[in-house]
Amino acid sequence: xxxxxxxxxxxxxxxxxxxxxxxxxxxxxxxxxxxxxxxxxxxxxxxxxxxxxxxxxxxxxxxxxxxxxxxxxxxxxxxxxxxxxxxxxxxxxxxxxxxxxxxxxxxxxxxx
Amino acid sequence: xxxxxxxxxxxxxxxxxxxxxxxxxxxxxxxxxxxxxxxxxxxxxxxxxxxxxxxxxxxxxxxxxxxxxxxxxxxxxxxxxxxxxxxxxxxxxxxxxxxxxxxxxxxxxxxxxxxx
Numbered sequence: 001x002x003x004x005x006x007x008x009x010x011x012x013x014x015x016x017x018x019x020x021x022x023x024x025x026x027x028x029x030x031x032x033x034x035x036x037x038x039x040x041x042x043x044x045x046x047x048x049x050x051x052x053x054x055x056x057x058x059x060x061x062x063x064x065x066x067x068x069x070x071x072x073x074x075x076x077x078x079x080x081x082x083x084x085x086x087x088x089x090x091x092x093x094x095x096x097x098x099x100x101x102x103x104x105x106x107x108x109x110x111x112x
Numbered sequence: 113x114x115x116x117x118x119x120x121x122x123x124x125x126x127x128x129x130x131x132x133x134x135x136x137x138x139x140x141x142x143x144x145x146x147x148x149x150x151x152x153x154x155x156x157x158x159x160x161x162x163x164x165x166x167x168x169x170x171x172x173x174x175x176x177x178x179x180x181x182x183x184x185x186x187x188x189x190x191x192x193x194x195x196x197x198x199x200x201x202x203x204x205x206x207x208x209x210x211x212x213x214x215x216x217x218x219x220x221x222x223x224x225x226x227x228x
Binding site: 093105 | 115167215218
């Protein structure tokens with residue numbers, strides 16, 4: 001079974017600074033997808049960024065980028081120029097053949 | 113485009129009572145998921161539908177949980193009887209098509225259940 005591990009239960013960052021959230025996963029598959037989702041307090045989970053495993057280029061979405069290391073099975077999220085609205089719980093997820101596994105999340109606090 | 117709709121948003125019941133949650137996925141999305149999210153944890157898949165057929169219900173506690181997706185559109189999840197440990201947020205998600213579209217899930221706002 002696939003597993004997803006987020007080793008940082010909590011992280012904090014100063015507004016306008018950069019922070020990196022870590023994620024590792026375990027799979028025997030070669031073709032899969034990885035995601036970062038954001039879940040603000042008492043609000044809806046939304047997709048932040050997606051990475052296809054067959055793509056070598058790291059995905060970017062505005063201030064959000066990933067460092068995908070397929071051999072190491074590592075998938076970290078970098079948030080640049082952090083904003084107060086980035087405060088949330090972030091979940092790393094693995095998906096293959098329509099089935100997803102989520103990590104237990106990292107709570108990000110942004111300090112003004 | 114309307115997102116995934118869920119109701120109710122909040123529900124408080126006593127143990128041994130029954131409760132039902134409703135989900136309407138994004139129009140045209142063939143796959144529908146129900147997750148249980150306990151406070152401080154990631155979502156755990158309960159059941160996955162492809163159209164109106166069950167793809168995966170291996171983690172659904174079938175002695176008390178049931179779900180259906182009639183006509184391959186909206187879905188209901190029922191708990192009967194509820195236990196204290198069922199207190200959680202129940203998330204519905206949907207996805208579409210093939211490839212990246214199939215793997216990308218869109219979530220509803222969730223139903224927060226408290227069992228007393």
